[in-house]
Amino acid sequence: MKDTYILGIGVTPVGRYADRSFTDLVADAYGSAVKDAQLVDPDRIEGTWFANMLADFWGLRAMRGLGVLAPLVEDGLFPNGQRITNVESACASASAAFNGAWSAIQSGANLTLAIGVEKMNPTDRPATELLDWMNGGLPESYWEPYRRLAEQLGVTFGFGSDRSMAMDIYALLALSHMRDYGTTIEQIAASAAKNHTNAVHNPRAQYRFPMTTEEVLADRVVADPLTRAMAAPRGDGAGAVLVCSAEFLAEQPSSVRERALRVRGHSLAGGRINASWQDERSPALSAAQTYQMAGLTPRDLDLVELHDATSFAEIHLIEDLGLCERGQGGPFTAAGATQLGGEIPVNPSGGLVSRGHPIGATGILMLNELAVQLRGEAGETQVPNARIALAENGGGIVGLDAAVTATTILERAA
Template sequence: PTICGEEIEALYGGNMSAGRFVEQEHVGALIIDYAGLAGLHIPATRAEAACASGALALHLAVLSIASGWYDLVIAAGVEKMTDVESDIADDLLASSVDRKWEAMYGATLPSLFAQMARSHMERYHTTAEQMARVAVKNHANAVHNPCAQYQNVITRENVLASPLVADPLHMLDCSSIADGAAAVVLCAAEKAREYTDTPVYIKASAQAGDTVALHDRRDITTMDATVYAVKKAYQMASVEPSQIDLAEVHDSYTIAEIIAIEDLGFCHKGEGGVLTEEGETEIGGRIPVNPSGGLKACGHPLGATGIRQAVEITQQLRGEAGKRQVPEAEIGLTHNIGGTGATAIVHILSR
């Protein structure tokens, strides 16, 4: 059945920085307005958690239904980043870290993730080749994703020969700015069959935080916010890491995916590079990671990313992912972080 506008009770819109990218605030209301639903007087709320704004919108939507306050809501995410010059975009992205103690001294997101990468390499012997393998895998997956920004195959040699952005990260280790939007409709579980024969259930929605400044962290080879969020999510969903069939994780930089798969419990600490190198995170591997192409190949329109991840998992669980389909997928996970990991949000979805 078609969902009517009158049935929608609320909207949560993820957006990081429209006020600076396109000089437009009040984004939640604007989404409703541009969707032609303003006359229905639907309450609209903007959600902001830097790069995790989309996942935060989904988290708030889940909470609103779980509380019994609403039965049918929309979680959306949007970011338009290409109307400004690249140096301005880089400066805007730096507002997701500690502006006073990091960005004002020249730190950028690439340089901070490069610090994580260098520390991980020194402690666990992770290699540049293993990080490059992340980019190669995700581009290969994106070839089969019509919504991906980059639908082209790259090689490890391409990655390692691309310009250094912040040693040891090369240009092809980094996701790129993009324009994008995504949305999902959520309803109370008992009403799902009224709208679709193939419902996907959100079994867990968990958020955790940490210091904004990287230098204040306990350990920069891990993201404690991810560890705490996923622990809560696994408890909520009553599942173990081994039961996850696929995951969409935050790979804004290739090292971020390697750290994420460790923090999410898919391998022991320090083994993320090896797991990737052995092909276990490929479609058909033990734990397929980023079958969509991830942030690396799909692009990273900040506020939209967390919702796009949920859309990908939904398509996978419904068997609608085409040539990038993970066989017999029943349980999927999304992982979205803000900044260098000051916010982490994890969702677990199932058929």
């Protein structure tokens, strides 16, 4: 593998930006990434990968990144004539964009860019329209595995315009894991409480208030057995990351080289509709490929940021990533192993349930949280002497599996 580095990265805080456009949010994130990289000549960028999932909902049906970035070109804020590739992989869209930028470096480019942006909070129409849009377009056969699983569990599976399809599926998966391994709702709540508390000190987080396990359990049930506090909120935000070769990095001043982050491993892996918990599903496959590429094992990691779209996801993903044995995610979490100061801190940023989940930007936001930690800039949630960190970002759901999973391991270069 050719040595590849994150040269600069920038994000917006996650929130609700009713008065800000996709272009506005991208301008902030891209400008921050350029500043972070101390990039004097953006014209040296050899390609841009633009990630987004919901632009069609907002009426931008075709051009996406081409349309979002065009005003910045006219204002002299983005390179003219840039090669732009649109990318969409559901919740893993930004990681797929990063994959494009990383792959180009592997193929001989010296400087590339990945951008992700999302707006998820319509103000001129009800939020139920967004849920309808997200729930639609799938063939009837897609739902059969969930109907079969619901029948086995003795529950009813269904969703409507007032419900999130993803939440109902995650609820089924949680019930399945509880049946197969004895995972408890209290263990899932412990994950949520940890992440809400971690986010208090994260200035980029959408939610910045602590919660106890008891408060998480007492919150409103949105998809039995999952409560609102166990679910990622709808957020708006953007991220941008500049990726470079070793040769390009060598040209930069020491102040840039010292902050660069080496990409030790990176992988995308697709999922299987009929996979079981015992199978090597997409997250486990992606992680295994990334560990092999990096020449590392889970024990080498100092911290992990993972895709807790619900707090149950954190329970099974720490199993998939090899942080604990299959079926032991609940007890591992309840014992405090994933807390700050624990065996392996997981989601010190607050994770998706508290830092936020602007779908098309999330993968880059996760890489930014790794960068903050590896550069020693995380403040109250700093993991001491952090040198190697992993991000796992899932996109879509097929059966018990993620439709695609991206895993990335970063290392402090200096």
